[in-house]
Amino acid sequence: xxxxxxxxxxxxxxxxxxxxxxxxxxxxxxxxxxxxxxxxxxxxxxxxxxxxxxxxxxxxxxxxxxxxxxxxxxxxxxxxxxxxxxxxxxxxxxxxxxxxxxxxxxxxxxxxxxxxxxxxxxxxxxxxxxxxxxxxxxxxxxxxxxxxxxxxxxxxxxxxxxxxxxxxxxxxxxxxxxxxxxxxxxxxxxxxxxxxxxxxxxxxxxxxxxxxxxxxxxxxxxxxxxxxxxxxxxxxxxxxxxxxxxxxxxxxxxxxxxxxxxxxxxxxxxxxxxxxxxxxxxxxxxxxxxxxxxxxxxxxxxxxxxxxxxxxxxxxxxxxxxxxxxxxxxxxxxxxxxxxxxxxxxxxxxxxxxxxxxxxxxxxxxxxxxxxxxxxxxxxxxxxxxxxxxxxxxxxxxxxxxxxxxxxxxxxxxxxxxxxxxxxxxxxxxxxxxxxxxxxxxxxxxxxxxxxxxxxxxxxxxxxxxxxxxxxxxxxxxxxxxxxxxxxxxxxxxxxxxxxxxxxxxxxxxxxxxxxxxxxxxxxxxxxxxxxxxxxxxxxxxxxxxxxxxxxxxxxxxxxxxxxxxxxxxxxxxx
Amino acid sequence: xxxxxxxxxxxxxxxxxxxxxxxxxxxxxxxxxxxxxxxxxxxxxxxxxxxxxxxxxxxxxxxxxxxxxxxxxxxxxxxxxxxxxxxxxxxxxxxxxxxxxxxxxxxxxxxxxxxxxxxxxxxxxxxxxxxxxxxxxxxxxxxxxxxxxxxxxxxxxxxxxxxxxxxxx
Numbered sequence: 225x226x227x228x229x230x231x232x233x234x235x236x237x238x239x240x241x242x243x244x245x246x247x248x249x250x251x252x253x254x255x256x257x258x259x260x261x262x263x264x265x266x267x268x269x270x271x272x273x274x275x276x277x278x279x280x281x282x283x284x285x286x287x288x289x290x291x292x293x294x295x296x297x298x299x300x301x302x303x304x305x306x307x308x309x310x311x312x313x314x315x316x317x318x319x320x321x322x323x324x325x326x327x328x329x330x331x332x333x334x335x336x337x338x339x340x341x342x343x344x345x346x347x348x349x350x351x352x353x354x355x356x357x358x359x360x361x362x363x364x365x366x367x368x369x370x371x372x373x374x375x376x377x378x379x380x381x382x383x384x385x386x387x388x389x390x391x392x393x394x395x396x397x398x399x400x401x402x403x404x405x406x407x408x409x410x411x412x413x414x415x416x417x418x419x420x421x422x423x424x425x426x427x428x429x430x431x432x433x434x435x436x437x438x439x440x441x442x443x444x445x446x447x448x449x450x451x452x453x454x455x456x457x458x459x460x461x462x463x464x465x466x467x468x469x470x471x472x473x474x475x476x477x478x479x480x481x482x483x484x485x486x487x488x489x490x491x492x493x494x495x496x497x498x499x500x501x502x503x504x505x506x507x508x509x510x511x512x513x514x515x516x517x518x519x520x521x522x523x524x525x526x527x528x529x530x531x532x533x534x535x536x537x538x539x540x541x542x543x544x545x546x547x548x549x550x551x552x553x554x555x556x557x558x559x560x561x562x563x564x565x566x567x568x569x570x571x572x573x574x575x576x577x578x579x580x581x582x583x584x585x586x587x588x589x590x591x592x593x594x595x596x597x598x599x600x601x602x603x604x605x606x607x608x609x610x611x612x613x614x615x616x617x618x619x620x621x622x623x624x625x626x627x628x629x630x631x632x633x634x635x636x637x638x639x640x641x642x643x644x645x646x647x648x649x650x651x652x653x654x655x656x657x658x659x660x661x662x663x664x665x666x667x668x669x670x671x672x673x674x675x676x677x678x679x680x681x682x683x684x685x686x687x688x689x690x691x692x693x694x695x696x697x698x699x700x701x702x703x704x705x706x707x708x709x710x711x712x713x714x715x716x717x718x719x720x721x722x723x724x725x726x727x728x729x730x731x732x733x734x735x736x737x738x739x740x741x742x743x744x745x746x747x748x749x750x751x752x753x754x755x756x757x758x759x760x761x762x763x764x765x766x767x768x769x770x771x772x773x774x775x776x777x778x779x780x781x782x783x784x785x786x787x788x789x790x791x792x793x794x795x796x797x798x799x
Numbered sequence: 800x801x802x803x804x805x806x807x808x809x810x811x812x813x814x815x816x817x818x819x820x821x822x823x824x825x826x827x828x829x830x831x832x833x834x835x836x837x838x839x840x841x842x843x844x845x846x847x848x849x850x851x852x853x854x855x856x857x858x859x860x861x862x863x864x865x866x867x868x869x870x871x872x873x874x875x876x877x878x879x880x881x882x883x884x885x886x887x888x889x890x891x892x893x894x895x896x897x898x899x900x901x902x903x904x905x906x907x908x909x910x911x912x913x914x915x916x917x918x919x920x921x922x923x924x925x926x927x928x929x930x931x932x933x934x935x936x937x938x939x940x941x942x943x944x945x946x947x948x949x950x951x952x953x954x955x956x957x958x959x960x961x962x963x964x965x966x967x968x
Binding site for chain 1: 842846847848849850851852855856858859860862868870871872873874876898899900901902903904907926928929930945946947949950951
């Protein structure tokens with residue numbers, strides 16, 4: 225299993241600057257060929273400079289297929305959300321970064337931007353992800369390890385110092401404390417005179433998969449879903465450039481699920497959020513265009529591509545058919561991809577570079593909007609900078625040498641892949657039917673019932689164990705692990721990253737100074753307002769949290785205030 | 800499955816826990832230690848780390864091999880782990896760590912065990928760099944299992960840790 229660094233964001237599963245954002249709605253005109261409609265949409269697309277030919281000079285069309293078949297940019301979007309796909313915009317190579325103190329990570333961020341990166345992706349340390357301060361006894365040993373250590377607005381100001389938050393988009397991979405992280409980002413920007421409406425970025429903010437798979441939860445499921453809904457509503461009203469949730473299958477797959485389970489659980493969670501926000505009074509087209517997704521790229525090449533294609537088709541059909549969405553952007557599933565940390569091996573770790581390359585190619589051929597490629601040393605330790613750079617270079621080979629981005633959905637029309645896409649959809653629909661039944665017509669209630677009864681967790685654990693049995697029996701092969709092993713003594717040695725205890729000591733010292741020097745009355749008043757907002761189901765917690773963090777209340781204090789109202793969730797221990 | 804001796808083509812695992820084990824200990828039909836013996840082990844997640852795939856797979860492997868397996872659940876403190884081991888009267892503690900906090904949390908558990916006068920072998924598994932694993936063994940950890948450990952290696956490591964400990968004690 226991979227480490228805590230491998231849980232990034234929906235990056236730019238966004239298309240904030242996609243040229244063809246309003247296409248598709250009229251795609252259903254009776255009697256018109258899809259091919260004709262696609263040509264119109266393509267002609268309206270803004271294209272990037274690109275030599276659209278093979279390496280041998282054969283000129284290539286943007287997409288191939290019969291005029292009466294499916295096309296990218298047209299409902300149900302099986303072949304891609306946009307008509308021009310990578311001819312307009314290559315996927316974003318958004319690499320996840322964060323370690324040590326805010327100053328350490330800020331230096332790394334500036335380096336990324338100097339090197340031409342156009343976006344940031346923040347990895348927080350485990351105490352932050354669990355809503356605990358660095359000086360909490362339970363944080364011992366975890367501070368600054370798997371991500372950057374942050375406790376208060378002072379740390380957020382350091383984290384983004386010297387970075388133009390009106391220009392750069394930022395992804396924050398955080399879930400239970402997501403409202404607090406967003407509040408800190410808003411407060412840090414506004415202290416520098418940048419309005420919240422100008423901020424662009426993505427918040428993972430997907431709590432349901434935490435109970436199912438990643439297990440970074442703080443509060444019980446129902447109030448947690450309410451917090452997700454509060455963030456979506458807040459962003460719909462005040463932060464039009466922000467992606468308030470990245471519905472994530474990545475962690476479900478890492479925890480052991482099959483591809484079809486990853487697909488079905490993730491989309492069901494997406495439907496659950498749609499139902500929660502609609503129940504809170506928003507029209508579906510007022511927020512669905514800002515939803516994004518995050519999938520795994522595992523090692524079974526064709527199955528992964530079929531999964532991405534099925535995901536787009538299912539989302540489009542359900543959003544239109546079940547939830548009445550009409551805006552094309554509500555129907556177009558956009559997603560970030562990360563290669564499968566769990567597929568990486570500690571044995572002969574250089575082999576992981578080959579695995580990551582194949583997985584990155586699957587993501588590209590499956591039409592991802594952004595991609596993080598894993599470092600080859602992640603089964604051994606947190607990645608070194610050199611290994612992370614090699615991972616970025618690997619996806620650059622896919623993007624710039626292989627020709628993979630030139631033609632949209634290049635495997636569409638393959639008998640095998642079309643069959644596998646249909647099979648993925650069939651298996652997912654069977655799971656949706658079960659959840660719908662449990663929820664008596666509500667996917668949200670069905671998902672909550674599945675979490676409460678431990679169904680998702682045991683399905684995932686069962687699949688993980690089945691895979692382990694297959695490995696033990698030799699029915700599945702991992703090169704270097706159960707076949708083709710090297711046995712040279714002391715082999716497999718690669719340099720590893722290590723973060724020492726000095727980060728924890730420094731961060732705790734800094735936090736102690738903050739607690740000494742801040743005015744306590746505004747902190748107490750702010751936390752009281754957070755408690756009041758949490759206790760009022762008709763309120764939105766975001767304004768109170770922004771006020772509290774502005775007074776330098778810490779993440780642990782704000783989360784503690786909400787825990788006073790919501791309680792803390794303890795998972796039933798079951799193998 | 801591991802209980803079927805024919806299904807063991809894993810070439811890396813040339814140690815077969817059913818035959819290569821210290822001859823003082825005969826595995827029963829379920830792969831457990833000693834004829835009819837049913838050994839109790841605790842598997843635990845310590846710290847804030849929620850990665851529970853490994854602990855669940857290892858727990859199921861041991862259960863299917865005939866061990867009685869008690870799982871603590873997530874987010875346990877070192878004190879909670881030791882208390883569970885004492886209350887459940889287990890013969891071994893298995894710790895799963897994937898967040899990089901092993902150099903803090905594992906020594907704390909060893910210290911807590913010692914301070915309470917408990918003598919229970921500890922096996923750890925997860926993303927543990929080789930040098931850290933060696934250091935933790937020096938501190939008293941019985942075995943370190945890393946990614947790619949086979950089903951048989953896991954059973955063997957746990958069985959040996961219990962057997963060696965019984966031998967010493």
